[in-house]
Amino acid sequence: MKFYDTMIKYLHKIYRKDEFIKSFIEAARMLFDNINAVIIRLLNILHFNRLDEKGCIFWEKFLKIKDIAENIEDRQANIRAKWRAKGHNSIALIQNIMDGWRSGASVVDFLGGIILIKITAESFIYNTLKNVFKTIDDIKAAHLGLKIDVVQQNKADIKFYGHTKVSAVVFIPNEDV
Secondary structure: OOHHHHHHHHOOHHHHOOHHHHHHHHHHHHHHHHHHHHHHHHHHHOOHHHOOHHHHHHHHHHOOOOOOOOOHHHHHHHHHHHHHOOOOOOHHHHHHHHHHHOOOOEEEEEEOOEEEEEEEEOOOOHHHHHHHHHHHHHHOOOOOEEEEEEEEEEEEEEEEOOOEEEEEEEEEEEOOO
């Protein structure tokens, strides 16, 4: 419900017809609609997945992110990863950073002095994860190694004689990363 309608509803029915009251509420409506828009914008800045261009610029300056991604989703993921990296370096923290990119698409483990990151995704583009890997490299201890395994997942639909449809998932290990 709009501000004007809400305010008129709260007034007594005698005052609702007064031209001065209508003009006053109409003037106040513009002010309160602007305030409402500012409040909504501030609330959206607090949620990284709702950031717009100006919100991304604010957080990138605040977190001192230098490598800015091309699209808004990658920028939001980079901001989320950098924000989560402000804690202590641990496997749980690195897992949180990777979940900032895509939740559930990676598993982080520690084995023999090496941090292992296994990524399973339908499509893997190194450029989208470049800043996430840089953030992990910045927070991890210098003496620890970092090994990244990527398993690319492609979905294929197979039709048998036009009657049956079977969906298959093909895992393609990638050694290029």
